[in-house]
Amino acid sequence: MQLNITTDKKYIISGIILIFFIVLIIKLFMLQIVEQSYKLSASNNVLRYIPQYPARGLIYDRKGNLIVYNQAAYDLMVVKNQVKAFDTTELAKILEIPPEQIKDGFIQIKKVKGYSPYKPSIFIKQISSKIYAVLQEKLYQFPGFEVHPRTLRSYPHKIAGHLLGYVGEVDDEIISKNPYYQLGDYIGINGLEKSYEKELRGVKGVSIYMVDVHNRIKGSYENGLYDSTAVVGKDIICGIDANLQEYGEKLMANKIGSIVAIEPKTGEVLAMVSSPSYDPELLVGRDRTTNYRLLQNDTLKPIFNRALMALYPPGSTFKIVNGLVGMQEGVVYPTTRYGCAGGYPIGRGVGCHNHPSPLSFTQAIQMSCNTYFCYVFRSIIDKPIFGSVENGFSDWKKHVESFGFGKKLGIDLPNELRGIVPSVNFYDRYFRKGGWNSLTIISLSIGQGELGTTPLQMANLAAVIANRGYYYSPHVVKEVKGTDGIDPKFTEKHYTTIDSTYFNYVVEGMDMAVNGGFGGTALIAALPKIRVCGKTGTAQNPHGADHSVFIAFAPKDDPKIAIAVYVENAGFGATWAAPIASLMIEKYLTDSIARPDLEKLMFEGKLLDRHANKK
Amino acid sequence: MQTRNSSWRGFDWITIFIYLALVFMGWLNIYAAVYSDAHSSILDFTQRYGMQLIWIVFALILALFVLLIDRRVYFVFAYLFYALAIVLLIVALLFGKVVNGAHSWLQIGSAGIQPAEFAKFATALAIAKLTNVYNFKILQPKSLLQIGFILFLPAIIILLQNDTGSAMVYAALILVLYREGLPNWIMLYFVLIVILFILVIIFSNATVLIFVFGLTMLLFAIFGNRLKEMLIYTLASTIIGIVLYYSIRYTGYSLSTTYIVLIAITIGIPVALIYAFFRRIRLIYYLSLFLIMNTAFTLSVDYIYHNVLATHQQKRINDLLGIEDDTQGWGYNVNQSKIAIGSGGFFGKGYLQGTQTKYNFVPEQSTDFIFCTVGEEWGFIGSLVVISLFLILLLRLIMIAERQREAFSRIYGYGVVSIIFFHVFVNIGMTIGLFPVIGIPLPFFSYGGSSLWAFTILLFIFIKLDSSRLG
Numbered sequence A: 001m002q003l004n005i006t007t008d009k010k011y012i013i014s015g016i017i018l019i020f021f022i023v024l025i026i027k028l029f030m031l032q033i034v035e036q037s038y039k040l041s042a043s044n045n046v047l048r049y050i051p052q053y054p055a056r057g058l059i060y061d062r063k064g065n066l067i068v069y070n071q072a073a074y075d076l077m078v079v080k081n082q083v084k085a086f087d088t089t090e091l092a093k094i095l096e097i098p099p100e101q102i103k104d105g106f107i108q109i110k111k112v113k114g115y116s117p118y119k120p121s122i123f124i125k126q127i128s129s130k131i132y133a134v135l136q137e138k139l140y141q142f143p144g145f146e147v148h149p150r151t152l153r154s155y156p157h158k159i160a161g162h163l164l165g166y167v168g169e170v171d172d173e174i175i176s177k178n179p180y181y182q183l184g185d186y187i188g189i190n191g192l193e194k195s196y197e198k199e200l201r202g203v204k205g206v207s208i209y210m211v212d213v214h215n216r217i218k219g220s221y222e223n224g225l226y227d228s229t230a231v232v233g234k235d236i237i238c239g240i241d242a243n244l245q246e247y248g249e250k251l252m253a254n255k256i257g258s259i260v261a262i263e264p265k266t267g268e269v270l271a272m273v274s275s276p277s278y279d280p281e282l283l284v285g286r287d288r289t290t291n292y293r294l295l296q297n298d299t300l301k302p303i304f305n306r307a308l309m310a311l312y313p314p315g316s317t318f319k320i321v322n323g324l325v326g327m328q329e330g331v332v333y334p335t336t337r338y339g340c341a342g343g344y345p346i347g348r349g350v351g352c353h354n355h356p357s358p359l360s361f362t363q364a365i366q367m368s369c370n371t372y373f374c375y376v377f378r379s380i381i382d383k384p385i386f387g388s389v390e391n392g393f394s395d396w397k398k399h400v401e402s403f404g405f406g407k408k409l410g411i412d413l414p415n416e417l418r419g420i421v422p423s424v425n426f427y428d429r430y431f432r433k434g435g436w437n438s439l440t441i442i443s444l445s446i447g448q449g450e451l452g453t454t455p456l457q458m459a460n461l462a463a464v465i466a467n468r469g470y471y472y473s474p475h476v477v478k479e480v481k482g483t484d485g486i487d488p489k490f491t492e493k494h495y496t497t498i499d500s501t502y503f504n505y506v507v508e509g510m511d512m513a514v515n516g517g518f519g520g521t522a523l524i525a526a527l528p529k530i531r532v533c534g535k536t537g538t539a540q541n542p543h544g545a546d547h548s549v550f551i552a553f554a555p556k557d558d559p560k561i562a563i564a565v566y567v568e569n570a571g572f573g574a575t576w577a578a579p580i581a582s583l584m585i586e587k588y589l590t591d592s593i594a595r596p597d598l599e600k601l602m603f604e605g606k607l608l609d610r611h612a613n614k615k
Numbered sequence B: 001m002q003t004r005n006s007s008w009r010g011f012d013w014i015t016i017f018i019y020l021a022l023v024f025m026g027w028l029n030i031y032a033a034v035y036s037d038a039h040s041s042i043l044d045f046t047q048r049y050g051m052q053l054i055w056i057v058f059a060l061i062l063a064l065f066v067l068l069i070d071r072r073v074y075f076v077f078a079y080l081f082y083a084l085a086i087v088l089l090i091v092a093l094l095f096g097k098v099v100n101g102a103h104s105w106l107q108i109g110s111a112g113i114q115p116a117e118f119a120k121f122a123t124a125l126a127i128a129k130l131t132n133v134y135n136f137k138i139l140q141p142k143s144l145l146q147i148g149f150i151l152f153l154p155a156i157i158i159l160l161q162n163d164t165g166s167a168m169v170y171a172a173l174i175l176v177l178y179r180e181g182l183p184n185w186i187m188l189y190f191v192l193i194v195i196l197f198i199l200v201i202i203f204s205n206a207t208v209l210i211f212v213f214g215l216t217m218l219l220f221a222i223f224g225n226r227l228k229e230m231l232i233y234t235l236a237s238t239i240i241g242i243v244l245y246y247s248i249r250y251t252g253y254s255l256s257t258t259y260i261v262l263i264a265i266t267i268g269i270p271v272a273l274i275y276a277f278f279r280r281i282r283l284i285y286y287l288s289l290f291l292i293m294n295t296a297f298t299l300s301v302d303y304i305y306h307n308v309l310a311t312h313q314q315k316r317i318n319d320l321l322g323i324e325d326d327t328q329g330w331g332y333n334v335n336q337s338k339i340a341i342g343s344g345g346f347f348g349k350g351y352l353q354g355t356q357t358k359y360n361f362v363p364e365q366s367t368d369f370i371f372c373t374v375g376e377e378w379g380f381i382g383s384l385v386v387i388s389l390f391l392i393l394l395l396r397l398i399m400i401a402e403r404q405r406e407a408f409s410r411i412y413g414y415g416v417v418s419i420i421f422f423h424v425f426v427n428i429g430m431t432i433g434l435f436p437v438i439g440i441p442l443p444f445f446s447y448g449g450s451s452l453w454a455f456t457i458l459l460f461i462f463i464k465l466d467s468s469r470l471g
Ligand SMILES: [Zn+2]
Pocket: A340, A341, A342, A343, A352, A353, A355, A368, A369, A370, A371, A372
């Protein structure tokens, strides 16, 4: 019996050992064969992907002046596990930050997604070169800290903030949508930086290293077989004339409004001013968020790009369009004359100012007679062949849209608005079906009513007239270096539905308006040696003083610039918008100003208080 | 009587071969763990693999020496070895060098030794000698006291050295005692104690006490066949507990649930004992003792865990039991070790191709975590080979132990089996997250002279004893 128990025990002990070892083997089986995650963890452990950031492409103006370049900045990184006790006050002093921010920094880094105490986390972003110079010498005193070079945008002329846009760090949303971007990458957020992000950013490279547990680089992975070099971003040449842009911003100082100038032969944007503007440097680097918030909270909305996003009624400038549509539809001829006794007499009537009567087509444009275009507009809508108001209106709308109104022109900038050209449906809803006629919507004849156009569309109108009937989609970029050319959509002519011969009469009218002596509405815009053609307008503003509008192009026979100027709350087009446009044209074509008094008057004009009053 | 010379054939060459294979594989893995392009020469003595080569040569000389000595030396001087080991342990405790928080190193010239490693075979010899006495009855109080003394003395000194892992090894010698007559129920109780230990750490005191109470009641119902009395007693105790709880709350004081359970037990036991006395139920006496012992054990484990153990030890235990999941902090060691082994897959990454161990992601990779290199570079196959070698070695040693005529040799053999088994299971177990990281080496594998020599001596004394069994 006793013997039996002892032999049993031999087997029990062997059994116990066997069971324990089988447990080990099962666990190893789970770990090494069933579970896959450890293999992934292993490569994450060992491989460190260090992105190689390419320099972002530079931006030049049409004459080769640099308008955006890169400036070195440095991100201070920290590897938490390598930090040893250090003098926080000393570091704070070097970085020119309060000492508490050091302590806070260590708390903040842990909140970042993907934080690991074994990998570098951004401790302080975008240290200036000046601070970096000091820090670099003392960095050895702060083990665990390292500096990664980055680039920030810089603007030698501090102009064209709206147009250029700005660069910022990618957020979670961008990262989730586009796998190219990783935490800490920069991306163009607005303006050209956004629309040419792909060209400007270049292609990130990556160097893969093997690291040990202390994150010390042990060498390149597979001798750099899987590394890729960064491709520098492409430089961009804009159609913008930096001098003109700067001059336009100066002219618009202390005024609200917009200037858009286009080269009619190409559709290149020469200047695009939205006022009030802001210094693009404000939206660079560490202070970007703070400054952005300040700008955003400003009641004058300096961030808002009025050139593309502000909808104004076109005012009297729109008479040109109605005149052209009328001629195309054969309801008005160059010789057609209408009398005007202070206004259009039918219905509620439309008033007119004092001018000779009766007027021919050209004269009507020169003197901007409301009455004349009321007749023209009604003749189009009520043209018997259409059979109904609706058909007539639809035909008119089709013509109007061929000028680029009521649709996006397709400029290479984000956030362009399409503007408003009302539709039959709109009026059917606004009144009722059959409840409206040409008289009800008569204000369209003088560019008021339910029309909404952007300054860009108005500049495009000037370009259409300058070209006698066609336009190129306006675009900012002239050339992306290292590519075959710009987007083909910018070299495609868009013809209006109006025969080019009719444009000559309009051009004559616009010439007369500026240079025609008595009765001309825009005599102030005339230049001694250059034949400027222009048309004033006053956009009715239900909220306050009317907006001053002027469109023009010059020279008359070989147009090199087409321009639209809007000055909010500035009253008649001739008072502010026409002289500003004229100075712009003079600046662009002669590179000098022969009328210093006028220039001074415009520079010093302060119209912001009018804006304030209306509130 | 055979002479020494003729005993060469008597050596168990299978065991010796497995030993050599393990030592060689260990060295290969130390080379792989430390390997870097800068130091690739095998004989670079500034590197650990170079040093280990020296340790191995010494170990082989030691083994030869152990085999050549007269076998009677181990029997006659068993207590002397033991006494020497104890003295060295005390010296190390008092004057030793602190390595990894443990006062366990004795500096001799430029080299250091760990007496704790050598105390293992000395203790095994001492136990063998003690129980070898003719007609030794393990269950006599005097025997238990002697055994307890021999086991606890080195264990306590090692604990004082702050080397918990090495101290726990002595608990493994219960296998020897089991083989030598410790009844099954004591083994079972031992298992219960281990379970209680884990429960105390995971759950609250009160929960474990209620578990202990419930277990006692269950045993009463099963062995005493007294379900009715058990239910009445349980109900009464529960009511006492509930009444206590609410009456104390009513007075506005608060008392932890642990105390309420304790009070209920304290009231309950005398009542049960009086009942037992009148009804003459002996089982109740035993169960009362059982309940008191387990309660005391629970409370002391809780006390030790929260007031005696250092934070890092608590953390390691917590981490293993899944109470805390902190892969970058305290769980880091185990996590990195699991990543290394797990990334090895079926066939491994190939010799010297391991990235996790090579780039130091695994801590202590040439000593306590040497198995990571095996797992990463040799994969599941390699791990299986190594574990199988150890398993074959252990089963072989049991076989050898059982063929001994003398109790001394057999008992010593089981001592060798227990010690190696504990080391292998705990060491590999901790690298794959089955056991807390308590820092004990993998026999014959891990880097370090003391450990290698101590295991060599441990094993070869047994081979020597076996070789002369016929004599
Ligand atoms: Zn009139």
